[in-house]
Amino acid sequence: MIIVPEAAIANLVTPEASFAAVEKVFASMAAKSAYNFPVIREAIGHADALYGFKSGFDRAALNLGLKSGGYWPGNADKGLTNHQSTVFLFDADTGRCRAVVGGNLLTALRTAAAxxxxxxxxxxxxxxxxxxxxxxxxxxxxxxxxxxxxxxxxxxxxxxxxxxxxxxxxxxxxxxxxxxxxxxxxxxxxxxxxxxxxxxxxxxxxxxxxxxxxxxxxxxxxxxxxxxxxxxxxxxxxxxxxxxxxxxxxxxxxxxxxxxxxxxxxxxxxxxxxxxxxxxxxxxxxxxxxxxxxxGLQDLAVAAAVVDLAVERGVATEVEF
Missing domain, CATH: 3.40.50.720 (NAD(P)-binding Rossmann-like Domain)
Incomplete structure (x- = not known):
């Protein structure tokens, strides 16, 4: 399994790459070769937080996975970003977890790219x-x-x-x-x-x-x-x-x-x-x-691009899982 931490994201993705990934996902969705699963979003009754999952599968790119995270309004007082998320990518052929990727900056970039x-x-x-x-x-x-x-x-x-x-x-x-x-x-x-x-x-x-x-x-x-x-x-x-x-x-x-x-x-x-x-x-x-x-497909597309680049540059951490 490949791990790409939040701290490494800024050096691995650009607004241009995010734009290309999101544009391609929108095209795949309209062509019915990619689809999102139902969104889960809940107030957890602790820290005024909203927590949820966005997930989906792109048959063309074979991106399968989910983004888990939400909004913690008190995080700013702790020196943290209020929005916290992590992207999990799975091998579409076997179901094994392929990668875990920090999702905070990715979320900001893919939202702007859209x-x-x-x-x-x-x-x-x-x-x-x-x-x-x-x-x-x-x-x-x-x-x-x-x-x-x-x-x-x-x-x-x-x-x-x-x-x-x-x-x-x-x-x-x-x-x-x-x-x-x-x-x-x-x-x-x-x-x-x-x-x-x-x-x-x-x-x-x-x-x-x-x-x-x-x-x-x-x-x-x-x-x-x-x-x-x-x-x-x-x-x-x-x-x-x-x-x-x-x-x-x-x-x-x-x-x-x-x-x-x-x-x-x-x-x-x-x-x-x-x-x-x-x-x-x-x-x-x-x-x-x-x-x-x-x-969710936006998150998966940008995360997959990050993983490929991290592996190519030798900055990805790989662990047995």
Whole structure:
């Protein structure tokens, strides 16, 4: 069995590699050669933690396994990341455990990569202004990954506590992008692409705050009840997702489906666009929205790439198991 610890991940994976792995997974899912198993996510009644499993199997890549982990809100006080996870990969031919991989940085990178893939395939080509809603740990990853997909010139951002946007400003300016803290109204009026990355259970962005032609990537924490944007916005938009089942139960589409603003058959798998089975954006005035729910296959794909590279570079630890 191969062990790749969390400390080794940063030197083994890049945003570009994460993008390629996630894009390939979305294509495989749409082609029905890869599928996710039902998600388990539970409040454990200790440390206010949410804990769960995401798993699946990609027949094309032979990636079989699961990510185990969750959210411990008190970890920041202990000098730890609130999100903690580990990826387990299994040999699809024998069922033996092939690898154990640290999953914290991988989760951040694959989440950012999913938003980036959506921007690459759905945003207007002339997009110049990137809007970010949220300033948590994941926001900087989103900014770096998405900024590489279009010739952005400026970043406009909003957070409930504006002072927390200072770190995001540093990232933007490090990328050579002007940065401005704005109101939600101004963000919607200026942004060509909007990424929401919060843990909200109440809509932050309203349908009337988003202008025609905008692409949105809703990437915040997915669980029953979560909501980052008004359900009416999904009614105005063409809605894409990584997996329809998760989008409608724990993702951004759950509220729009419940109040009949959106029909199940109106939601499109992003992989269908990647495969050429759906045209994606149809006009410069169309609002497109990607509901990124974070599927287990993404974790497996990026983890498998890390394992292969760790073995190639001789930095993997192998143990009898």
């Amino acid at each position: 938003a980036a893939v959506s921007v690459a395939h759905l945003a207007r080509r002339d997009a110049k202004v990137l809007g970010i809603v949220g300033a948590g740990h994941q926001a900087a990853f989103q900014l770096r990954a998405v900024a590489a997909q279009r010739p952005f010139e400026r970043v406009v951002a909003w957070n409930r506590s504006p002072e927390k946007l200072s770190g995001l400003r540093e990232v933007a300016e490090g990328l050579g992008l002007a940065f401005e803290t704005v109101s939600l109204d101004d963000l919607g009026a200026q942004a060509d692409v909007i990424v929401t990355i919060t843990s909200s259970f109440d809509a932050i962005l309203g349908a009337d705050q988003v202008r025609p032609g905008t692409h949105l990537a809703c990437m915040g924490t997915d669980t029953k009840g979560k909501q980052e944007v008004d359900a009416a916005l999904l009614g105005r938009a063409t809605v894409f997702t990584d997996e329809i089942a998760q989008s409608t139960t724990i993702g951004e589409a759950q509220h729009a489906i419940a109040d009949l603003t959106l029909r199940l058959e109106d939601i499109v798998e992003l992989g269908a666009v990647i495969n050429g089975d759906h045209p994606g954006r149809s006009s410069d005035d169309e609002i497109t929205l990607f509901d990124g729910t974070g599927v």
